[in-house]
Every structure is written in C-alpha cells, then in structure tokens.
Amino acid sequence: MRLVVDLNRCQGYGQCAFAAPGVFRMRGNEGLTYDPNPGDDQRRKVLRAAAACPVRAIVLEHRARGPVVATPPAAAAPDGVERIVIVGASLAGLRAAYALRREGFAGSLTMIGDEPYEPYDRVPLSKQALEGWVPAQRTALPRGRALDADWRLGQPAVGLDRRDKRVLLADGERVPFDRLLIATGVRAQPWPNRDEAALDGVYTVRDRDDAVGLRERLAATPGHVLVIGAGFIGSEVASVCRELGLPVTVVDRGPAPLAGALGAAIGRIAAEMHRDAGVDLRCETSVHALEGDAHGHLRRARLSDGSTLDVDVAVAALGSRRNVEWLEGSGLAAGRWGVACDSGCRAFDVNGLVTDDIFVAGDVARFPHPVYDYQLMALEHWGNAVDQAGIAAHNMISLAPDRWPHLTLPVFWSTQFGTEIKSIGVPTFADEIVVTQGSTADRRFVAAYGRHGRITAAVTFDHGMWLEFYGRLIERAAPFPPRLRTVDEPPTRQPVPAEIREAPPIHATVALTGHEPSERRAVLLHGG
Amino acid sequence: MAAASVFERVLDYANRADPYPLYRELREKPVWREADGSYVVSRYRDIVALLHDPRLSSRNVGLGGFIHQDPPEHDRIRRILDRHYGPPETPDRIDRMEPDLLEIVTGLIDGFTGRTEIDLVDDFSYPLPVTAICRLLGVPLEDEPRFHAWADAVIDGLGPPAHTPEQARRKATDALAEMGEYFAILIDAHRAVVGEDLLSAIVADASTREGMSRAELTANAALLLIAGHETTVNLITNGMLTLLRHPDMLDRVRREPEFVIRTVEELLRYEPPVHFLLRVALDDVDIAGTTIPADATIHLAVASGSRDPHHVPDPDRFDPDRHDLERIDVDARESQHLGFGGGVHHCFGAPLARLETQLALTELALRLENPRLLADPPPYRPNPVLRGPRHLRIGFDRVRPAEEIGIPRSREAADEAARQLG
Numbered sequence: 001m002r003l004v005v006d007l008n009r010c011q012g013y014g015q016c017a018f019a020a021p022g023v024f025r026m027r028g029n030e031g032l033t034y035d036p037n038p039g040d041d042q043r044r045k046v047l048r049a050a051a052a053c054p055v056r057a058i059v060l061e062h063r064a065r066g067p068v069v070a071t072p073p074a075a076a077a078p079d080g081v082e083r084i085v086i087v088g089a090s091l092a093g094l095r096a097a098y099a100l101r102r103e104g105f106a107g108s109l110t111m112i113g114d115e116p117y118e119p120y121d122r123v124p125l126s127k128q129a130l131e132g133w134v135p136a137q138r139t140a141l142p143r144g145r146a147l148d149a150d151w152r153l154g155q156p157a158v159g160l161d162r163r164d165k166r167v168l169l170a171d172g173e174r175v176p177f178d179r180l181l182i183a184t185g186v187r188a189q190p191w192p193n194r195d196e197a198a199l200d201g202v203y204t205v206r207d208r209d210d211a212v213g214l215r216e217r218l219a220a221t222p223g224h225v226l227v228i229g230a231g232f233i234g235s236e237v238a239s240v241c242r243e244l245g246l247p248v249t250v251v252d253r254g255p256a257p258l259a260g261a262l263g264a265a266i267g268r269i270a271a272e273m274h275r276d277a278g279v280d281l282r283c284e285t286s287v288h289a290l291e292g293d294a295h296g297h298l299r300r301a302r303l304s305d306g307s308t309l310d311v312d313v314a315v316a317a318l319g320s321r322r323n324v325e326w327l328e329g330s331g332l333a334a335g336r337w338g339v340a341c342d343s344g345c346r347a348f349d350v351n352g353l354v355t356d357d358i359f360v361a362g363d364v365a366r367f368p369h370p371v372y373d374y375q376l377m378a379l380e381h382w383g384n385a386v387d388q389a390g391i392a393a394h395n396m397i398s399l400a401p402d403r404w405p406h407l408t409l410p411v412f413w414s415t416q417f418g419t420e421i422k423s424i425g426v427p428t429f430a431d432e433i434v435v436t437q438g439s440t441a442d443r444r445f446v447a448a449y450g451r452h453g454r455i456t457a458a459v460t461f462d463h464g465m466w467l468e469f470y471g472r473l474i475e476r477a478a479p480f481p482p483r484l485r486t487v488d489e490p491p492t493r494q495p496v497p498a499e500i501r502e503a504p505p506i507h508a509t510v511a512l513t514g515h516e517p518s519e520r521r522a523v524l525l526h527g528g
Numbered sequence: 529m530a531a532a533s534v535f536e537r538v539l540d541y542a543n544r545a546d547p548y549p550l551y552r553e554l555r556e557k558p559v560w561r562e563a564d565g566s567y568v569v570s571r572y573r574d575i576v577a578l579l580h581d582p583r584l585s586s587r588n589v590g591l592g593g594f595i596h597q598d599p600p601e602h603d604r605i606r607r608i609l610d611r612h613y614g615p616p617e618t619p620d621r622i623d624r625m626e627p628d629l630l631e632i633v634t635g636l637i638d639g640f641t642g643r644t645e646i647d648l649v650d651d652f653s654y655p656l657p658v659t660a661i662c663r664l665l666g667v668p669l670e671d672e673p674r675f676h677a678w679a680d681a682v683i684d685g686l687g688p689p690a691h692t693p694e695q696a697r698r699k700a701t702d703a704l705a706e707m708g709e710y711f712a713i714l715i716d717a718h719r720a721v722v723g724e725d726l727l728s729a730i731v732a733d734a735s736t737r738e739g740m741s742r743a744e745l746t747a748n749a750a751l752l753l754i755a756g757h758e759t760t761v762n763l764i765t766n767g768m769l770t771l772l773r774h775p776d777m778l779d780r781v782r783r784e785p786e787f788v789i790r791t792v793e794e795l796l797r798y799e800p801p802v803h804f805l806l807r808v809a810l811d812d813v814d815i816a817g818t819t820i821p822a823d824a825t826i827h828l829a830v831a832s833g834s835r836d837p838h839h840v841p842d843p844d845r846f847d848p849d850r851h852d853l854e855r856i857d858v859d860a861r862e863s864q865h866l867g868f869g870g871g872v873h874h875c876f877g878a879p880l881a882r883l884e885t886q887l888a889l890t891e892l893a894l895r896l897e898n899p900r901l902l903a904d905p906p907p908y909r910p911n912p913v914l915r916g917p918r919h920l921r922i923g924f925d926r927v928r929p930a931e932e933i934g935i936p937r938s939r940e941a942a943d944e945a946a947r948q949l950g
Contacts, residue, residue, distance in 0.1 A: 017616070020623075026616035029607060051790060054868065054870060055875060056863065058853070266655035444603070466580060469580050
C-alpha cells in the first residue's frame with residue numbers, strides 16, 4: 001500500500017497509532033511518523049487508521065478499479081491549451097498533475113523530473129528513514145487516478161525557449177508546451193568547500209539518495225556525528241542521531257537552533273531540547289574546515305571556537321538553493337530568490353511583466369502575500385507545495401475571471417526531540433512574541449507573533465490543536481498582543497522581542513536597455 | 529408561558545426517537561440564546577472552531593474527572609492515563625485486545641442459541657462494552673450490578689444543568705463518592721496483585737502512580753468505567769438499528785469485510801452516541817455576528833453538526849461509502865464528523881469503541897439469520913445527551929453456530945468466511 005499523511009492537518013490525536021501500531025508511530029505527544037509504503041498484510045489496520053483519523057489527514061492510494069467518475073469539462077477553458085508540461089516531478093508537480101486531470105484537462109501532460117524515481121515523499125527522509133525504520137527507497141507517494149502522463153524521469157530540463165514554447169531536456173529533446181508549470185523545487189546547499197564536500201562522510205539531506213547514504217553510515221555506528229546548521233533539517237538529524245544513541249555535535253552560526261525561522265527567543269527553547277537530549281550544541285560557532293585522511297575519509301572538523309572535533313560523519317544542513325539554473329537566459333525573473341510570480345502563480349519575466357503561459361508552484365516559487373505587506377516570499381513548506389500546486393493547476397486551464405489567488409496562510413511542522421513544532425503565518429514577519437497558552441518550561445505552549453500591533457504568526461510546541469484558532473486571528477488581522485481570556489494562561493503575558501534576524505537580501509543586478517517605451521527592456525545580469 | 533424553544537423541544541422526551549428534524553431547525557440560526565441564559569451552537573464549522581477555541585472551558589460543567597478539566601490539568605492527567613493505554617508508550621494495547629473482544633462477542637452471540645428473539649441492549653450491546661471496559665481496567669465483572677446502579681445515577685445527573693433536578697444531581701454526586709471508595713479499595717488490591725490491566729499498570733509504575741493524586745486516580749477510573757458503559761452501548765445499538773433499517777447495508781457488512789470500518793464511521797456521524805457537549809465561555813466569543821458573553825454556558829450540538837448540509841452533502845442519508853477514502857470521488861474532508869468530539873477532549877475511549885463496534889456489527893451480521901426489528905422505533909432512554917434505545921427487540925430465524933463461520937478463527941479466516949457468503 002501507499003499512503004501519505006498531511007502533517008499540517010494532523011493534530012496528534014494518535015488514533016492511527018492505536019489502530020495500526022505497526023504503521024503509525026507517535027513521537028512524544030503529538031509528533032507522528034509512519035511507514036509510507038506498508039505491506040498488504042497491514043491493509044485492514046491501515047483502513048481502520050485512515051477512517052479513525054479525526055481530521056482525515058491520511059491520504060490513501062485510490063483504488064485502480066474505483067467507480068468511474070465522469071470528469072467535468074473545465075469551466076470555459078482557454079482555447080489552445082492542449083499540451084501541458086510540468087518540470088519537477090516531486091510533490092508540487094504531482095499534485096498539480098492530479099489537479100489538472102481532476103479539473104478536466106484532457107490534453108497531453110508531460111512530467112519531467114531530474115531524479116530517476118517516481119514521485120516520493122521527502123518528509124520521512126530526515127526522520128524515520130535515517131532512524132532505519134522505513135527504508136528511504138520506500139516513500140513513494142500514493143497514486144491517484146490514472147494520470148495518463150508522459151513521464152521523463154531522470155531527464156533534467158536544461159533550458160526554456162519561451163519564444164518557441166519548448167522545454168529543453170538534457171538529452172537534446174525539445175518538449176513543446178502550451179502551458180508550462182515550473183516546480184523544480186530546491187536542492188540542498190552543499191558544503192561550500194568542494195574538496196571538503198567530496199570527503200567520504202560528508203552528507204546533505206534532501207533527496208532519497210542522500211538519505212540512503214546517510215542511513216547506511218549511521219547504521220554503521222559512527223564514532224561522532226557533526227551537524228552543521230541547526231535549522232529544521234539539522235535539528236531533526238541531530239534528534240535521530242540521539243535516538244540512535246550516537247554522539248552528536250551541532251554547530252550553528254546563529255544564536256540558537258531554529259533562530260532563522262522562529263527567532264532566537266523561541267530558538268533558546270529549542271536549544272534546551274537539544275541539550276536535554278544530549279546534543280553537544282554550539283551556537284555562534286562555525287566550521288572552519290573539514291579534514292580528511294589519506295583515503296579521503298572525513299576525520300576532523302576545525303571549529304571557529306578553536307576546538308577540533310574527531311568526526312566520522314558531517315551533515316551539512318545549510319539550507320537550500322533553488323533549482324533555477326536551467327532557466328538562465330529564458331527571460332524569466334529567475335535567480336537565487338526563485339522564480340517570481342503573481343499570487344495566481346503566473347511567472348514574471350525579467351521586465352516584471354506577468355506571463356500568461358508559464359506558472360510556478362512549490363519551493364521554487366516566490367510570490368506576493370497580501371497579509372505580509374505584499375512582500376514576495378518563497379516558502380519551502382510541504383503545505384505550500386500542495387496548496388500552490390492546486391491553484392497553479394486551476395489557473396493554467398482557466399480564463400482570467402475564473403482564476404484563483406494563492407492566499408492560504410503558510411503552515412509548517414517539524415518533529416524533533418519528541419516534540420511537534422508547528423507554525424501558522426510567517427514567524428519571521430514579526431517583532432515581538434508573547435506566550436499565550438501553556439508553559440515554555442514544559443515545552444507545551446502557543447506563542448503568538450506580532451508586528452505593528454497585529455498578529456502575524458503563531459508557533460506551537462506540542463499544542464497543534466490550537467493552531468487553527470490563531471490562524472483565524474491572523475486572517476482577521478486581530479490585534480497583537482492578543483487580549484484573550486483562555487484556558488492554560490501563563491502567569492504573565494508580556495510580549496518580548498522575537499529576535500528575528502533579517503535574512504540577508506538576495507541581490508539582482510539588472511541593466512536597462514533601449515530608450516523608447518517600445519524598446520525599453522531589462523536584462524538580468526546576475527541573479528543573486 | 530413562552531413557547532418551548534427548539535432546544536427545549538430537543539430535550540423533550542417525546543422527541544427522543546428522532547431529534548434530527550429539530551436539529552435542522554437549530555441550524556437555521558448559528559446561535560440560540562435560551563431562556564436560562566445558555567447558548568446553543570449547532571453548525572459544523574462553528575462547533576469545530578469552538579472545540580479548538582482556548583476561550584472555552586470544560587470546567588465545572590460536570591462531575592469530575594479529566595473530561596471536566598482544562599489544560600494544563602487535563603493534559604497532565606490524560607498523558608498519565610495514556611502512558612499504559614496508548615501511544616506513544618503503549619501503542620498496541622487496544623490492538624492486542626482484538627482476539628479478546630472477538631471472544632466476548634462470540635460468547636454473547638453463542639448465548640442466543642435456541643432463541644429467535646433478543647433484546648439487543650440487555651443481551652449484547654450493554655454486556656459487550658461493560659465486559660471490555662472491565663477487562664481493560666481490571667474491574668471484577670461480578671461487581672457489575674453495583675456499578676450499573678452508580679453509572680445510571682451519574683448519567684441521570686449529567687443532563688443540562690438547568691434541566692436536571694437537584695435530587696438527580698445529588699444522587700449522582702453520591703454515586704461518584706461511592707465509586708471513589710470502591711476504586712480506592714480496588715486500587716489497593718491491584719497494588720498487591722498486579723494484573724495485565726490498565727489500573728494495575730498505572731499503580732505499578734511509580735511515574736504514573738505519583739503523577740496524580742489518589743483522588744484523581746479514583747475519580748478518573750470511575751469516569752472511564754462510566755464512559756465505557758454508557759456510550760458504546762448506544763453506538764452498537766444504534767448501529768444494529770440503523771443497519772436493520774437499511775438491509776442492503778447490513779448485507780454489505782456481511783459480504784464485504786472492510787465495509788464495517790466505513791459503517792462505524794457513518795454511524796458516528798449519523799447516529800452518534802453523544803449528542804451534546806457542554807462548555808463555558810471564559811471570554812466574549814463571537815460566532816457569526818453573535819457575541820456569546822463571558823461566563824455563558826454553551827451547548828455544542830455535535831449530532832447536529834455532523835448532519836450539517838454545509839459540511840456533508842445529503843446529510844440525512846445513511847451512506848457508509850462517503851468514508852471510503854480509497855474512492856477517487858470521495859472528499860475526505862466531508863468524511864469528518866463530530867462523533868467523538870474534537871480538540872483536546874476528543875474521546876479517550878474512541879479506539880476501543882471503534883474496534884468493539886466493528887467486531888460486534890460484523891459478527892451480528894454474519895451469525896443472525898434473517899434478523900429483523902420487532903419494534904420500530906424502539907423505546908429510548910430518557911437522556912437527550914447520551915441518546916440511545918433502552919431496548920431493541922430483534923427477531924431472527926436462528927443463530928449460526930460459531931463453527932459454521934469458522935470461529936475460533938483469525939480475522940483472515942473471517943474474511944474468507946465472508947467471501948464464501950458473498
């Protein structure tokens with residue numbers, strides 16, 4: 001069987017783990033991990049589990065011979081949309097493909113992916129796959145209706161010809177399209193020193209192959225693991241290492257784990273979780289060098305605090321790079337920031353003109369969110385990929401008046417150290433936080449984030465059931481600090497600085513050419 | 529005297545057999561203010577929002593135990609009880625009970641042999657969950673007459689406060705006190721002789737034993753025993769009643785082994801064992817333009833919410849297939865229901881109740897030949913909140929012996945038996 005759990009919807013009720021304990025496992029009170037491809041012997045229990053989920057977060061594969069449904073014709077589909085090409089065969093690409101078929105698109109559909117595997121879930125890769133419970137090779141995403149798509153897997157796109165409306169593949173093929181969806185996502189930011197990155201024992205965690213390799217290494221019980229970067233992935237990897245009983249050092253340039261995403265005020269709580277779990281956590285520290293032996297095996301790390309660590313494994317969890325190189329010269333506004341688009345997922349060209357045939361979704365998209373001062377933002381979140389893919393698919397086959405804006409509030413989760421961390425809204429878009437419910441000492445709480453007198457985000461530690469309530473406050477532009485009488489009020493509700501560090505800006509270098517309005521054009525010289 | 533409100537008509541025993549048309553009336557307005565100053569909310573989205581609204585409290589609206597506490601006390605007690613009951617620490621306790629539960633079900637149905645008529649409530653729906661909860665908790669089944677009386681008294685005292693006589697409330701309090709004494713003795717017995725049961729596990733483990741006071745432990749043990757008594761009986765009885773009113777569905781339960789999973793979900797939506805939840809507002813709460821003031825009591829009409837046509841299409845149709853999550857045309861969100869509540873107070877016993885009812889309905893369907901209702905509608909118990917038939921007389925031609933469908937057996941053998949029938 002194949003299944004995937006929408007862990008944004010999941011509120012940690014644990015009903016699935018009661019019903020199918022061999023397939024679903026709770027981590028702490030609210031965290032959930034699962035086997036995405038359980039054996040057929042688990043079928044009855046999986047069906048019980050899926051039916052028992054109070055929020056129906058478990059997505060099962062559709063029965064091949066299910067009742068035939070007449071697909072409704074797309075409402076007033078634009079003429080001439082017969083060929084749709086989706087570049088990127090992961091979560092966003094796959095969801096968009098299903099949405100297109102669901103909405104009645106009957107033309108040809110081509111799925112282009114650089115990895116040779118059918119679409120798989122990346123979520124387990126930094127958790128149950130590293131721990132060894134679920135093989136990283138067995139996280140394939142559930143299939144829906146027959147997609148009737150032309151799959152080009154293991155065949156990266158290398159270029160885009162907008163004039164001829166063709167995607168260029170590595171093998172020289174030119175795939176024509178009427179509508180294109182760019183869903184190429186991100187890749188792990190590699191360790192910056194190439195020679196050091198090439199040492200045996202240095203890993204990143206993004207793709208299935210990464211997880212397979214790292215799991216093998218962790219299973220061999222290395223002497224000491226170094227995790228570079230205490231963002232979500234780094235913290236999850238450190239958490240798994242501790243569960244496996246491996247000694248692990250985490251270094252981060254910032255003041256605390258997760259500080260980049262949630263601010264240092266909450267990050268310090270995460271730091272306690274690291275230390276309580278036995279992690280050697282070193283903040284405001286960086287790695288000067290990774291050193292190998294004569295055989296190219298990683299042996300040591302030299303840190304900025306002057307110390308040297310003997311390590312066998314180093315995991316570079318330095319964030320991501322957006323997969324935009326293939327768009328160089330395409331004339332789209334694509335660079336390190338991603339591919340800029342409007343809230344209807346239509347890509348901008350280098351002039352800032354919106355295109356009508358090229359759409360963007362998922363981690364690679366950079367779109368304006370009205371709730372956050374219309375700032376362009378890229379969200380590397382599972383939920384954003386799902387939601388945006390649906391919007392993009394709809395808009396690709398709809399006429400202008402029927403198009404939808406992508407306005408969902410961002411949601412995010414991470415499972416680490418037996419604690420489920422969730423957020424709604426954009427925590428980095430805040431000056432202050434206030435704990436509104438629960439206790440930070442117990443690591444069970446809700447923190448509201450605010451800026452300019454209104455609530456902009458909320459973060460929960462093992463308090464996911466309350467998140468939607470705060471989402472509604474954000475949607476209503478409710479005041480910050482929220483004035484509420486609630487259950488489980490902390491002794492004081494005094495806002496404190498969120499300690500968000502501004503992300504370094506990504507610069508674009510653009511030259512302007514021409515004089516007449518008809519000739520005036522922008523040329524992207526350097527995309528950050 | 530003013531005409532009775534819709535909610536008062538719901539409480540009226542005359543409407544117990546079919547309150548659903550009244551729920552439809554309730555949903556015409558998002559919020560009703562009752563003469564006693566309480567409020568009624570009946571639409572799905574509003575109820576879901578309120579179940580997750582931290583401005584609502586569950587305190588002081590009932591008779592003790594963690595269902596009537598708020599976080600953090602509620603969360604603390606529930607986590608302690610969970611430790612030996614479910615995930616993360618003991619994920620498979622309920623799963624491991626399946627053979628045991630099947631044995632209880634089989635034994636009860638074996639007891640019908642030679643008869644052609646039963647009262648499903650007294651002969652099956654009541655003894656099944658009672659036996660199950662006794663085994664789970666480690667309560668001697670022979671004490672059943674005593675706690676049966678206590679449970680009745682507590683339930684009678686649990687109605688909406690303004691509609692429950694003072695005398696009933698006092699009797700409930702007395703019954704709880706007696707149950708507390710009973711459990712205090714029982715817990716000492718379990719400390720002396722440690723069994724496989726939940727209470728033994730809790731008192732044998734210093735971390736759980738010391739995580740709550742003795743009073744908390746006895747109060748919550750009493751709560752679990754009562755809850756295990758008074759709700760699943762309705763789910764099973766409502767289930768058989770509904771299936772006998774929809775013989776084609778009963779036939780599918782008999783022939784399609786997986787169908788019962790969806791059937792139980794649909795029963796939880798369509799004929800749930802609990803119809804109302806009670807909360808108190810800690811702050812002013814706006815619902816669809818109406819402000820419910822702080823300190824007001826709120827009745828959440830969960831049974832109405834699960835039939836809200838703005839949430840689920842064709843809500844008055846009994847259709848288990850709407851929970852077939854492998855079907856491409858099923859919108860999983862429409863399959864959600866309020867049968868076990870939601871939010872932090874989501875039913876503690878849900879995993880056990882689901883499994884018991886799945887097994888019960890399957891075995892009844894497989895073993896009763898030509899079952900039929902002898903009275904429809906059946907007589908109902910008085911309680912409008914924990915609503916269910918007092919009796920359900922069922923006639924049948926004969927009871928198929930267990931061996932005929934392969935009992936004792938594994939679930940796989942049961943599937944095979946079902947396939948042969950089909």
